[in-house]
Amino acid sequence: MILLVSLFCKNKLSQFLSKFDSSCNEILYYHNHMLILGIETSCDETAVALYDTDKGLLAHVLNSQISLHAPYGGVVPEIASRDHLRCLLPLIKKVLSEANIKKPDVIAYTAGPGLVGALMVGSAVANGLALTWNCEVIPIHHMEGHLLAPMLENEKPTYPFLALLVSGGHSLLVDVKAVGNYKILGTTLDDAIGEAFDKVAKLLDLGYPGGPEISRLAEKGIDDSYNFPRPMLKKPGFDFSFSGLKTAVMLAVKDLKKQGKLEKEKANIAASFQKAAVDSLIGRTLKAAREKNLKRVIVSGGVGANKMLRKNLKKCFEGEVYYPRLEFCTDNAAMIAIAAAHRLNDKIKPSQIEAKARWPMEQINYQMRSKNG
Numbered sequence: 444m445i446l447l448v449s450l451f452c453k454n455k456l457s458q459f460l461s462k463f464d465s466s467c468n469e470i471l472y473y474h475n476h477m478l479i480l481g482i483e484t485s486c487d488e489t490a491v492a493l494y495d496t497d498k499g500l501l502a503h504v505l506n507s508q509i510s511l512h513a514p515y516g517g518v519v520p521e522i523a524s525r526d527h528l529r530c531l532l533p534l535i536k537k538v539l540s541e542a543n544i545k546k547p548d549v550i551a552y553t554a555g556p557g558l559v560g561a562l563m564v565g566s567a568v569a570n571g572l573a574l575t576w577n578c579e580v581i582p583i584h585h586m587e588g589h590l591l592a593p594m595l596e597n598e599k600p601t602y603p604f605l606a607l608l609v610s611g612g613h614s615l616l617v618d619v620k621a622v623g624n625y626k627i628l629g630t631t632l633d634d635a636i637g638e639a640f641d642k643v644a645k646l647l648d649l650g651y652p653g654g655p656e657i658s659r660l661a662e663k664g665i666d667d668s669y670n671f672p673r674p675m676l677k678k679p680g681f682d683f684s685f686s687g688l689k690t691a692v693m694l695a696v697k698d699l700k701k702q703g704k705l706e707k708e709k710a711n712i713a714a715s716f717q718k719a720a721v722d723s724l725i726g727r728t729l730k731a732a733r734e735k736n737l738k739r740v741i742v743s744g745g746v747g748a749n750k751m752l753r754k755n756l757k758k759c760f761e762g763e764v765y766y767p768r769l770e771f772c773t774d775n776a777a778m779i780a781i782a783a784a785h786r787l788n789d790k791i792k793p794s795q796i797e798a799k800a801r802w803p804m805e806q807i808n809y810q811m812r813s814k815n816g
């Protein structure tokens with residue numbers, strides 16, 4: 444599969460590159476000003492953004508694969524890779540033409556963690572374009588992208604801060620001292636929170652992805668109708684666990700189905716599940732902020748778009764809370780470009796295709812690659 448993706452990509456790339464102005468081949472090096480092309484292909488969104496270190500975000504586009512994966516109730520890796528391949532180059536072209544830019548100074552791409560085939564498409568295209576444009580590349584950690592996404596906003600957090608990163612694949616509490624100085628305080632022992640939203644949505648026969656669907660339905664329900672567990676709240680440390688909560692919902696749904704009452708109770712189940720999940724996230728976050736004496740919290744990742752989480756955390760936390768705007772909570776390329784803007788010292792010449800399915804965040808600085816520039 445990997446070989447196929449590379450070959451396919453190489454083909455498409457050369458067709459695409461022939462349309463570009465090949466006279467732009469001087470080596471550009473700016474100390475202060477950089478135009479960064481960001482590429483995100485780690486899962487089921489193909490996204491491209493152009494970030495100017497002086498002017499800010501110039502353009503960003505995204506193609507969601509949700510409709511392709513929805514019939515399967517989750518992401519199918521092979522379908523994801525093929526669709527990234529289909530969409531990525533046209534999206535890059537679109538962003539450059541929207542911003543009236545011929546080529547960027549540096550290309551940032553998501554190098555991991557994620558689906559390896561999907562990552563390879565972004566990495567191959569980034570490295571291929573960088574060779575042609577004679578510019579450098581910055582491989583970015585997807586979760587660092589989420590972590591730095593609030594820096595795209597006017598109101599930015601200052602360091603140090605606590606990051607609650609909650610997405611389809613991760614639930615992390617990170618003590619952030621500075622860019623690259625990350626200490627993971629807590630993670631999930633089983634399902635990620637976004638995954639729990641998606642699985643509960645499936646139990647209730649709602650669409651995929653489940654988070655927004657549960658959230659919408661929850662507005663029509665009463666959130667203390669069912670007393671679902673708030674996992675880990677009384678345990679030491681800062682880890683999360685959501686499989687017990689998911690099982691409790693599953694048992695309640697089974698019971699209601701038997702009694703023929705499920706349809707009538709769906710909104711109450713969604714509301715009670717959402718409340719329990721949000722309480723768990725907020726409980727652990729407040730504990731970490733208190734024990735680590737952190738006065739600022741950022742929330743990012745797809746579940747960071749959850750209205751109840753945003754509202755309740757702001758209400759419960761005495762310090763400052765920062766979020767990226769809603770469209771930059773879920774996967775996007777603007778966060779990859781802004782992360783690169785904070786990591787310009789890590790630019791390297793394009794070399795190999797870099798794609799890491801697993802990549803612990805605390806090891807970003809040590810594991811990335813040897814510099815060859």
Ligand code: ADP
Nearest residue numbers: 610611612637652653654655745746748749774
């Ligand atoms: P990943 O990077 O793991 O693909 P994203 O950062 O794109 O994840 O986030 C996708 C996840 O966020 C999905 O699990 C989705 O259900 C969840 N999600 C999106 N919007 C909401 C919401 N409003 N409430 C709760 N979960 C949400």
Ligand code: MG
Nearest residue numbers: 610745773774
């Ligand atoms: Mg993500």
